[in-house]
Amino acid sequence: MRYLIARVFSILLVGFGSIVVAETADSVYLHGRIYTVNEAQPWAEALAIRGDRLIFVGGNEAAKAFIGAATGVMELQGRMVMPGIHDAHSHLLWAGLHLNYGCRLQEQETIDGIISKLKQCAAGKDKSEWLLAGLIKHTFFPENKPNRSWLDRAFPDTPVYLREMTFHHALLNTKALEVAGIDKNTPSPPGGEIIKDVNGELTGELVESATILASRFLPRDPVERQLDALRWSVAVNNQYGITSVQDAASNLESLQGLDTLDKNNELTLQVAAHFIWGNPGFGGRSNDDLLALIDDRAKYQSRHVRTDYVKMWIDGSPTPPYFTQADIDDRGQVELSRILIAPDKLNEMVTRFDQAGIKVKMHVAGAGAARVALDAIEFARKENPRSTVRHELGHTNLITPQDKPRFKQLNVIGEMSPSVWHLYGRTLGDPPQPAWEFKTLLDHGVLMTVGTDWVVTPTPNLFPGLKGMLLREDESIDLASALRMLTINGAIAVGWEKTQGSLEQGKVANFIVLDRNLFEIPVAEVSETRVLKTIFEGKVVYEAGGGIARQPDSQQTRGAP
Template sequence: MLRRLPSWVCEATTGKDMLVSTAFVNARIYTVNPEQPWAEAMLVDGPTITAIGTEDHIRDVAPSEAEIVDLQGRMVMPGIHDAHLHLLFSGLKFRFEPRLSPGADSRQIIRDLTSCPCAHPRDAHGNEWVVGGEFFPPAVGEVDRRFLDEAFPDQPVFLYDYSIHHGLANTRALELAGVDETVADPPGGRFLRRSSGELTGEMVEQARWPVMRAIPDHPEQVSAEAVAWAVSMCHRYGITSVQEASANPQALRAFRALEQQKALHLRIAAHLVWREEGFGGASAAELDQLIENRHQWRSEHVDTGFVKIWLDGAPLPPHTTQAGLTEEGDVEKSKILVPPAELTEALTRFDAAGLTVKIHCAGEGAVRTALDAIAHVRRHNGPEGPAHEVAHAGFISEQDYGRFQELNVTAEMSPAMWHIPEYGLQDGFRFRTVLDHGAWMTVGSDWIITENPNLFPGLQGMLQHGNQAVDLTAALEAVTIVGARAIGRQDVQGSLEVGKSADFIVLDRHLFDIPIEETGATQVLATVFEGTTVYTAP
């Protein structure tokens, strides 16, 4: 039977329990397989690709009962791998929490918070917490809890700033968190104060932890709905595989709930949070226990063989907390959030256990500290351990580029806002230099910072980054097969080959034929995961 776009979705591809053959024909299939980079047609049996090649060949080998899907000459490519996003946080943020108007001042913030029919989590004492974001400090002017106290004298409020690394709490939230004027700045964090010494309510980096620990979890059903929506957004943008960069207990419970409902149509490499109590939503001891018991949370689509470490902050004003290098080339140690000896000990232990570690590094100094620790691990445990990752990898010293390939470290580029002029990050993210040094490079959206996980604008930016631009082949490899390699799934996903999972997307344009400046506007017409159509464009 022949079907045509836009109603090309086959009932046969909507049920994984039936082993049904579907022949996708009349397509331009970019396989990302160097031995067979292009094909015209593909045969899928259940969740698996069983043949790929010319249309004549596929029609010859297809069973007589096979569905025939005419893709009308559309471009097909493997499903995208997003190397860095936050499914639960993004789902809650964009579906259930108050969203602040861009550039909102204090009055607009209050209007936004009070007009939102949002789901506020309730603690054991009946307090409904207002949690939202993100405020832009220059727009607010004086960042102080006074304006929140006037509008919410009895209700706790916590707002993220635009970096997600800092926040603002009102008096009630500070009280419930046990924070008063006597509180001392923690290692790696700072409580801002008025000239009188009183707390303003603004907290930098790890100073947020007491308040964030006090925020109650949403009901598990809300978290599951948030993740389900986030997964649907991934499908909309052609993403079939992700690295969850903050797999805390709440996220893992939501993943499990969806998996049990057979509704988790996404591969998740879950980076379990180590030590970072803000993003982890639990105490350091509880997070350690989660890593210890990681196998309990593993499932068909969730791999818990990964860990996330935050080594420094964010390169965004007014609180630039990234660890750079001094003029003498030394690491800014005051901005390193994990003492190097503790980092090395943890990495050595995780590496020996076969866990792949993603290390958040915003500045050159953090990158060097991470590479130094990994170098110790390679000497101590041997060179054959997991390919650990430097997350963000936006600013790297010239002396350190060659160490990525030498130490088998993946440069995970999740630039998020690098191409927005007002943030001043355009000089970073040296894609060409990373590849010229023989390193593996992946790309992530850092969804939570961005409005959605759409990676096509980022791909366009990679093609237009001056002398740091890369060609389209390299850019597509970064979001497909290299991403699969980073999570040890290159034999299953990342390219369209016989025996691999039928994870692919249909695009509205031929990326290799269009002007570069049209790449970012690419639309996904359909997303297929394990042979099941999980998204079709309206």
Template sequence: MDTAYVNGKIYTVNSAQPWAQAILVEAGMIKAVGTDDEVRQRLSKDAQVVDLEGRLVMPGIHDAHLHLLFSGLKFKFEPHLSPGGNQRRAIEDIKSCNCSGPGDGAGNTWILGGDFFPPDFGPEGVNKAFLDEAFPDQPVFLYDYTIHHGLANSKALELAGITEDITDPPGGRYIRDETTGTLTGEMVEHARWPVLRAIPDYAAAINADAIAWAISVCHKFGITSVQEASASPQALKAFKALEDADALKIHIAAHLVWRDEGFGMAKLDVLESTIESRADWASKHVDTNFVKVWLDGAPLPPHFTQADLAEDGTVDESNILVPQDEFLSRLTEFDAAGLTVKIHCAGEGSTKRALDTIALVRQTNGPDGPRHEIAHAGFIDANDYGRLEKNNVVAEMSPAIWHVPEYGLMDYYHFSTVLKHQAHMTVGSDWIITPDPNLFPALQGMLQHGAESIDLDTAIEAMTLSGARAVNQDKRRGSLEVGKSADFIVLDRDIFTLDTSDIGSTEVLRTVFEGETVFLREEHPKATLGRTS
């Protein structure tokens, strides 16, 4: 049965036909885009008609960077620590959650949660002592607000085999008490890996439930296509289970984790084999031709694990997480295999290293390989902007918190500069860092970013068609055109005519994915039958 959406103000993101009144959908695809009369003339006798009541319609949003499984587990199944809470409040939050973490079959049920902000713990600092007192016999792991570091109690350290004589691993550090020299339980970057290895997996049904919930949240905010930035083996299994049940109502570019046991939720050899067997996890809605690598850490206090530039302009190697010879070798292999690589870069040094390495890969494999990405592209040396377009590299802007002064990112994320250098730019929420994947506040922020502001048309394209292009799907989605997937959203306001300051509070009334309404607010009209409105 075909469905017509009429009497709308439809922004198509198609330069050949930017605006329309109506869309005709059949079998999940767009069959016609035009005026009400043009669409009504093509209706079948039993067609459905939805009166849009003059509402603004636009393509479904593409979130270029989020973490479906992590976010689903964090916000649905794990204790969430109160912002500004001290140790006592953290214990109260954990105990009041009534959450049950994964069990290891040997009588140990883990408590997993977060996220804590180290200064909130006061003069006592980040130390496992308060967790040991409250949970002497139960393993506890709390991740901090960057998600790059964590705190484990003594029981968790014991199960992980971590003793006082442990040495710091490459790319990580164990924090010790300044007076006694003993382990505080706080672990930085790769030092988390032994504890994370010891944590058992959640049940497969929990993982699938977490992802299904996360997808429903995406629908609420108009997101129909995502780049999963940490596609662990557990996430891939859950995607497959949902796909087999015809319950995966979102397009996923699954970035398979390489060389990071923390974000990959598996040992390095398992991550390697998952990349090798990537075709086994691909499906109608899951594309597995993507890889994710973390080149450095996080540019946030108190640990500051990003890779910056030295005074002489060279890369400060102290926080680079992947040896250059290994990085170059594997990036060359991934590129030759046609895999797009998203490279986490949180400093100007790591961005320069990534661009240098991609340039070498282009010399070896030729200039026409896959389009690679710099994730979190707010940290780019002035001399490197021109290298993005030259080497066919996407500037992926996330996390989408540049509009929040408290995060201190107002001077970063140079939207206008990136586009003036003809670079390909996408937008991501980095949901797990953010409380939800709502990109409308970020959209407003792109328009109110001082000298780096961009216009509304350009910002919307970055959130739609540009995202589809980044995952090689711009021929199938990202704009509202005949022959493309019927993925679109209906908004509660006309963001083209209202004051810019009101864009951030925009709400989605209806989300349509492949012609199916997957989210509908109660106040939005439902379909009627017949050829008349």
């Protein structure tokens, strides 16, 4: 009610110029170039905030009427302001653990460098203790062929588990295989593969769901370490202007940690926590146990954490050397052998979740997986014709021409991944195919969001990806459309558009101040944009130079995540 009163008086103020506003603001921001992402009022000069809400968005002179004796007045000096960014795909706990406590191998690009780093990480540990490290690429190894023999020479008695760059695969040494009970006679599980060489010997590589055969033996992190990791991840997100995020694989530990932070008033992000189903490797539990967690989801909901979301993986990763994505073959058929959840079961589960009001995000790397996911949503639409739940395809890398119109027809959101271009380039698969067709999908009326997939990316900084969206040759889009994908579209995807995603009276005061005006600089400079200040619910949670988000030390070896 107080916001309605403020709205009425602010209208009177503008109309008559002499009416005194009934309530004063806690803070007022003046003289900015404020891009609101509100089509009815794209630009403003000033904002007024009371509590966690915007009570005024408009001109400088009108805003001054909201200033009282206790109001904090902030001078923007012509800086650009925009709504807080929504990261549509992140992994808060994994990122915090790996970048703060993990044995990090990204900086190593040779086997000698990897072994040297692993020895540093193992120093002082009992040799029987698991050594977990990552993230590796096949190119780090001689002839681009990862093999356990390189690890065995240095660690004959220590179980070593190396995560691959996408988290989809792993490389183990012989000791780790022994501890996990894996030998050359162990059958590959559905949706995964235990790799063997031409002689039938184990290489140590575990692909997709085969990783669960070993990862279930890894020790869990202490609770305080998990909380510290989450605190750090939240601060880093604020540093890059992110005020809301889809945590795209929330396991039990992540859910418990987020709940603790929120109860302690330490969570300065709005989080859409996506429960895991259909992938025990990522979930760390059986599908039955994962489903029980989903059924109990209200237990983990709090002020800043919403839990009506599920994440499923339909296929693998479109990256070498394994190429586990599900494509469309030469006959126009889906490569079903690479689909991780049987289509009939997927139809059943998407329909079940849809009926319960749960939004489903489905990882789709290949065009075949995208088709299977769209088929499942179409099935659910027929079973639940009154449902208004909007589901989302994660990554949306490769989509066939005939499937592109189905997004709008089925009210499906396409989450895009421009931040991973630095890892894989702008083509994916084998043979390479153009990926992330922003303009084509936009022309088809697809509502798109943008995610970083952090920890796969070094940081959750979306500005380099934003530049790429504007410089895609035939697939380039305009800046206004791109900024919608980073803001209001993300809010729509998770059902928060009435309170977040744009700067309007009555909405939550989540916004950022930038060091440059994105509309006035060369596109090539967009990637260099820095956030000067992040405001979450009306309070400054990050300020450049404030030292809020400590940077990960590449030599840090405080243990294994």
